[in-house]
Amino acid sequence: MLFYILALFIGLSVCDDGNPFQMPPGLTIRKCRQKGTVAITIDDGPKGGMIPVLKLLDKKEYRSHKVTFFVTGKSMDEMGKNDSTFLMKMALRRGHEVGHHSYEHKSYVDLSHDEMKADFLKMDAKLGKIKGTSKIFRPPYGYIKQSVFDFIRSQNYHIIGWTQDTNDWKYYDKDDYVQKVMKELNEEVKKKSIVLMHDNDAKSAEVLEKILKLVDKAGYKSTTVSKCLGIDKEK
DSSP, X not given: OHHHHHHHHHTOOBOTTOOSSOOOTTOEEOBOOSTTEEEEEEEEESOTTHHHHHHHHTSGGGTTOOEEEEEOHXXXXXXXXXXXXXXXXXXXXXXXXXXXXXXXXXXXXXXXXXXXXHHHHHHHHHHHTSTTOOSEEOOGXXXXXXHHHHHHXXXXXXXXXXXXXXXXXXXXXXXXXXXXXXXXTTTOOOTTBEEEEEOSSTHHHHHHHHHHHHHHHHTOEEEOHHHHHTOGGGO
């Protein structure tokens, strides 16, 4: 158990048997595994920034970059079924990825087991209606405990954490939003990094463009979480 706790803090991938190198479904994963890859993950959507983000990624100079959207049922409902489904299908057609980020975006650590299970399965069913979504799950706020870990693994999902957090949510109302977010990253995308950001509004596309330029400068390939882990054939 001590290894498990320490590993979570230092960013190792861990499973029940304490082996940080295996990757069965349900493993907590915080770094890419494929050489030369990084993954940019965009949480809590679909929201107002998803359209500008997709427009940016459709530009010729960024078309080779792929991202992963971790979406919630709550955000899908707020946007409307038709619009949210359309955007996610568009993202999937363009080679991006859509993953599970819960339905209500409530901390699974604070819910009862039955509440957590109901929320997860409700979102799983919702995503199941959209062909091409992936068996990857990011816990709300990144919080997880053993019982949640065990249940998610039983559903054949990989649990995805992150290497670098933009903390963009802290700066939504700041005039120097983009500059503050880039400072959080120290103007660097690390080797095999899984980067966390959000698609709250149009400024999200500005942040993403800055990140993509850092990726290009470092010579990395920005791809989906599943591809950077080598699990994309599991769909």
